[in-house]
Amino acid sequence: MAISLQKRVNTITSYIVRPYTYPFLLRLIKTTLFGGSTSLDHTQDKATIWCRRRAINTTEAIHKITGCELLAPISCTFESIFKQAESRISQCPQKMGGAGNLDLIYSIAHYLKAVRVIETGVAYGWSSLAILLAISKQSSPCLISTNLHYSRYGDDSYVGCAVPNDLKQFWTILREADRIALPKALAMFPEYDLCHYDSDKTYGGRIWAYPLLWQSLRIGGCFVSDDIGDNLAFAHFCKMVRTNPIVVRMPSSTGEKYVGILVKRDRLPPRQIMF
Numbered sequence: 200m201a202i203s204l205q206k207r208v209n210t211i212t213s214y215i216v217r218p219y220t221y222p223f224l225l226r227l228i229k230t231t232l233f234g235g236s237t238s239l240d241h242t243q244d245k246a247t248i249w250c251r252r253r254a255i256n257t258t259e260a261i262h263k264i265t266g267c268e269l270l271a272p273i274s275c276t277f278e279s280i281f282k283q284a285e286s287r288i289s290q291c292p293q294k295m296g297g298a299g300n301l302d303l304i305y306s307i308a309h310y311l312k313a314v315r316v317i318e319t320g321v322a323y324g325w326s327s328l329a330i331l332l333a334i335s336k337q338s339s340p341c342l343i344s345t346n347l348h349y350s351r352y353g354d355d356s357y358v359g360c361a362v363p364n365d366l367k368q369f370w371t372i373l374r375e376a377d378r379i380a381l382p383k384a385l386a387m388f389p390e391y392d393l394c395h396y397d398s399d400k401t402y403g404g405r406i407w408a409y410p411l412l413w414q415s416l417r418i419g420g421c422f423v424s425d426d427i428g429d430n431l432a433f434a435h436f437c438k439m440v441r442t443n444p445i446v447v448r449m450p451s452s453t454g455e456k457y458v459g460i461l462v463k464r465d466r467l468p469p470r471q472i473m474f
C-alpha cells in the first residue's frame with residue numbers, strides 16, 4: 200500500500216516537473232474524469248474477427264513482401280547482441296511493454312534497404328534494435344523513435360536499453376507523447392522508408408497518428424502497426440487509404456495478436472470517412 204502510494208506520488212511529481220507533458224496530462228485527466236473513450240475503442244471482438252479472417256503467419260508474410268525466405272530468426276543471426284540485450288533488460292528495475300514482431304520488422308527494413316525509419320513506442324527497445332540492425336549497413340541511416348517518458352523511472356534511462364551503444368549513433372528518441380513528438384519527428388525528414396506504430400493503442404490515438412505517418416511514407420515504403428486486433432482503427436484506416444492489408448498473426452502473452460502491414464502505392468491522401 201505504502202509502495203503504491205509512493206509510486207503514485209513519484210508519477211505525479213514526474214509530470215509536474217516536466218511542463219512539456221502537461222497537454223498529455225490534461226487529456227489523461229479529461230479521459231479519467233469524463234470518459235474519453237468512444238464506442239470505437241470497444242471494438243476488439245470485431246477487430247479480432249477481421250484480423251483472424253485475413254491472418255497469415257510471419258514466414259508467409261515475409262515471403263509475400265520480400266519474395267525471400269526468412270533464413271533464421273533475427274535472435275539467432277545476432278545471437279550475442281540479443282543475449283547482451285536480454286542481460287541489460289534483466290537488470291531493468293521496472294517492467295515495460297513487450298516486443299513487436301522483430302523478424303518481420305527486420306526483414307522488411309532489410310528488404311526496403313531502409314535508411315530513414317520512424318517508430319512510435321520504444322519500451323525496452325526490441326523493435327528499435329531490429330530496425331537499427333537492419334539499417335546500420337546503409338549510408339547515413341537514421342531511426343527516429345517517439346516514446347512517452349516512463350515517469351516512474353525519473354530519468355527514463357532504461358527506455359531503449361536493448362540497443363547497444365554502437366548503434367545509438369543512428370538513433371534519436373523523442374521522449375514525449377506522440378501528439379507532441381510525432382509532428383517534430385515527421386518534420387525531421389521529408390520522407391520515411393518505413394513506419395512502425397507501437398505506442399498509443401486507443402482508437403483515437405491510432406486514427407490521429409496513422410494518417411500522419413502514412414503521409415510521410417515514400418511510395419513503396421511500408422507501414423507496420425502492432426496489436427491491430429485491439430480495435431477497428433487499422434481496419435478503418437485500410438479503407439481510408441484504399442489499400443489491402445497484410446495481416447500477420449503471432450503468439451502473445453494472451454494467446455495471439457496481430458500485426459498489420461500496408462505497402463504505399465500512391466500519393467492520394469487518406470480519405471475522411473465517418474465510421
Ligand SMILES: C[S@@+](CC[C@H](N)C(=O)[O-])C[C@H]1O[C@@H](n2cnc3c(N)ncnc32)[C@H](O)[C@@H]1O
Nearest residue numbers: 296298299320322325326346347376377398399
Ligand atoms: C508495447 S511498448 C513498445 C514496444 C517496442 N516497440 C518493442 O518492440 O520493444 C509501447 C510503448 O509506447 C509508449 N507509449 C504509450 N503511449 C504513448 C504515447 N501516447 N506517445 C508515445 N509513446 C507512448 C509506452 O511508453 C511504451 O514504451
